[in-house]
Amino acid sequence: MKWLARLLQILLYGLRMVIRIPLPETTEGHFLQETLARQLKKHGLKRVLFVTDNNVLNLPPVQAYVSALKNHAMDVTLYTEVHPNPHLDDVEKAYSIYHKHSCQAIIGLGGGSVMDCAKGVAAKVARPKPLPQLKGLLKVRKKTPLMWMIPTTAGTGSEATVAAVISNPLTKEKYAISDPVLVPRYALLDTALVETLPPRITAFTGMDALTHAMEAFLNRYHTPFSRQAALDAFSLIYTHLAVSVANPRDLDHRRAMLKASYLAGCAFTRDYVGYVHGLAHPLGGFYDYPHGLANAILLPHVLTAYGPSIYPKLAYLYRHVKMGEEANPQKQALAVITWIQHLNTTFQFPHDFQDVIQPDDIPLMVKRCQQEVIPFYPVPRYLSSTTLIHLYESLARRS
Ligand SMILES: [Zn+2]
Missing domain, CATH: 3.40.50.1970 (Rossmann fold)
Structure with a gap:
């Protein structure tokens, strides 16, 4: 199918x-x-x-x-x-x-x-x-x-x-x-x-925008406009999210993040999202879990699960924002995932969903995820239900 x-x-x-x-x-x-x-x-x-x-x-x-x-x-x-x-x-x-x-x-x-x-x-x-x-x-x-x-x-x-x-x-x-x-x-x-938005909400929501930009960019089909919108959003988030959380009253960072969120919206409404959102939505539906935080926690795990199929595009993002001096494309790709993990640590987000995900709910949550992803989202590659069950299970356990 x-x-x-x-x-x-x-x-x-x-x-x-x-x-x-x-x-x-x-x-x-x-x-x-x-x-x-x-x-x-x-x-x-x-x-x-x-x-x-x-x-x-x-x-x-x-x-x-x-x-x-x-x-x-x-x-x-x-x-x-x-x-x-x-x-x-x-x-x-x-x-x-x-x-x-x-x-x-x-x-x-x-x-x-x-x-x-x-x-x-x-x-x-x-x-x-x-x-x-x-x-x-x-x-x-x-x-x-x-x-x-x-x-x-x-x-x-x-x-x-x-x-x-x-x-x-x-x-x-x-x-x-x-x-x-x-x-x-x-x-x-x-x-x-947005000037008085608390740092924690700035961080959750900024990570949602990052997920929109990345999922849209990693998906298979783009128009030139949507691809550029995703890249511009990623670039703005790379430069302005962490400093916006650290300096809430700085309007330049706030302005840039509003623009990034808008551009990421333009990108994903044309190119769709992927498994991060597919897995995050059941967390909202079952437990009212904050959407941006769910995405932030899931994002590095889903990118890792996609594996080498997304390395060329992750490496492109690394070079696009001049993230570092690394020359090896695989290391560049992995550095992007490390950067996201580092952001989550900086924002003091939980590492997992312990005491949130109830193990009995996982089969239905995975079914809902696959129903959302498989017909419409042009994800880089499909993940099996077994992989998704393991992913939820590993994040439900105390790490
Ligand atoms: Zn979202």
Whole structure:
């Protein structure tokens, strides 16, 4: 069946040449609330659903957005009850509020969960079906309300992607609704919103962006644009992530990481992710484990499991960022994996998922991983279910 999956991936690659994935109109700056108000006015929009979460709502830069819209006589309806790994119910509730207040546009200001919830609402407005029926590729196919995505973390890249990732707590599933109509019309990359992000969250989310860039780059099919976006994102993360964690108030590093996250989003929404995300999503679905942290822990293990098949591309990344003086390509490749391990140590991340993964859950988690990866992701090579079981088992054990 794997050859069929490869054939599907080639067809999807061909389809990407025909179905254009739009790019959001992007504005970078510090305090962009007036830009948002101006853009809404340009479209004659007065009533907006503003999706955010209670953790950030009272922060002064977020309040500046709400106040600016009210000062411009906009009718702002807030929805703030978004779970981490947004639940189906979050989207359903926000959708009914959207209708109750006759909203005309959707703003998602927050991390990946908030933006995915906001995009889920847009999918439902366009195609008012039960959300599970929109799971998968190209199930929306209708014009959505205009969307603005304003990230408060530099990692998810949801402001650039075709997907809304939603969790179903009853089935412990985490799945994507993917359609080019879910790329927001506007993305505002505002350093004021990330300036006070705690170092630990900066580190988690930055590692998510790194995983997006690397998985997209290591996959088999690219357009020249998506390949360059992945390389540029990797380069920015290599230069700015660790210093951004160490110097939170330095806006140059914050700006670079917001850009990196956006570019990595552009890359993976075209070239997909791989086994790191395939293994991380069940950790979110089963245990609500933070997505970026799951990716950070898994990334060096999955790269090692891919083996020599990815060495040429890892060595390319090593040379691209001038990581060191090593001349041997295999050693260059291994140095990239060592660099990631070093980042995880610097950020004081756990080495494993001890006391998180329950051994009885592993067979279903591996099944979900393979179901996610095998049809669509053009991974460098397939990993057997036995390999994946061993990988989860080794990380579930006390190391
Ligand atoms: Zn991710």
